[in-house]
Amino acid sequence: MDIPARSPEPSLPAGIAYSDVSTRPLFGDVPFGYGSAQQGQLCDCFLIASLCAVAGTESGTLRKSLTRRASDGRITCGADSHEDTLPTDGSGDIYGTTPDGSSWVGHLEKAYAGHLGGYDKLGEGGWPSAALQWITGRETRTIETATLDESDLASVISSGRPTVATCSGPPGSNAALAREYQVVYQGAHAYAVKGIDADRNVHLHNPWGQFHPKPMSIGTFRELFWRIDTC
Template identity: 25%
Template structure:
């Protein structure tokens, strides 16, 4: 029997509801939990297998020459990922027409020549580099291709060499900063045709960072250094249909702070990845980062990623919401200037050094506020006070937490020393929830205010 609203009523209905509430719902909840546990176990096993297979050859010769594509689908975890359409927001949707006049082309070619020359000891070529960048910013993609086609290989090599210098002169102490250099490269790479992108990558060495790794010392098996210089072209999209914090899956690089910061940003704003990372459709990817003046600037890199000795992605792994974390790594490696020589290294390997922009090793083992400012802007607060961190979590602000160097007494399951986690919120009891950037299948840490002050080093909070 059903009532006027179509709901089942009567003694049979009441008996079913009673059985459901007392027995069936509990059994279903157990099944759901068992499936979730099995999924996490499978993901952990896949991660362990992938690390073991790459560790067996770390430090060996590269699987292929630099720039050669690898097998993007290798590794158990990768085979579980769907091949989806990219959902990037295009930066340059209209290519325009190659309609530069001979006079305009001549003017631009002269600007290229001035930027390529560092011979002016009074002024350097810093201003020339910036003038060229501003001129390129006004061009449509088809016009840029017209200019690039008019330049021979030697002219492009000289431009790369000139922009790679410090740009300083007698009256210019700062010179060309890494961000200014990358802004010039951004205008070239983000708009160029695929053919010209390959040409620029071949002729400008600093268009590609050094992909070697110190490794992640926080892993239970220790750091896994790599000297491979192989690159691969991933098949998974840069931006999937629904990017989320579950896409954060740290790879072989010891850059937990970078991935924790990225996780904190997308946890606070689910649209962050789509607004800050985009596939340009020409073999390049652009990432929007903050420069030292607190201004957002696009950093454009080629779409290939460092490969381990088995040909799989060495950095952050693709998630169901896309491969965007790997490009945050790559773009940051191109402009990061905060590295120091205080990172620990594996026994028997050379001591750490301060790596310059253009090296993945520069983004390994760094301090929370230093990294966070590139993703969230300069307004970063470091705190050891639980009240400050809990208030930030209640407000939904991005935050990451770092653990102690030495293992504390009675550490919770999933606690790793010298590691960074990102805040995902508060549970119903008011405890802080921390996600491991190694992946959402690792244990979530539930932290009380007293535990934070006793067992954690500090927190970095963004506005």
């Protein structure tokens, strides 16, 4: 069996340090769902929304993604391993967290930061397509919503696969509609797509853990969200 290589600890911004979290459970007892991951003080909604989407559709993938190695207590993620520590500013976790206090979100975020070259790089943002592929190991499909009619778009959204939608618009562009549906619109923001209800309204989950958009029609979704990534 190949032993995961010892990975360098991802670089941290000034004023942030690593704290030992080895006494905390890696995974909690609460069932996985869209609300299992929550974004912290880092602009990585693309990654946390992707974790939310996978947690809501195929939680087994996440449980297989991390292991606390018995021999030395390090956390393994794929072919890499890192220390059982997470970033803190002295007041507690400041980046990705879970409602149940387990550490899996922070460790996957740390592994992805290492993949990119540090937390500063992770905080520069990215695309859900790359994050979904990294999490699941499968190819992802990126679709511009304007290229699909409402029926085809509804089929993609209701597929049951991990799916993330990204909104973006200049100031004044659909701003009133975005405010009506509680969508963070000025600047790209990613949401986990939960699906469509019987009235054909799209339901979305904000990785912040709050300020979730109101259910919206397919037409409204297409106006506010220009891109979806699914795997």
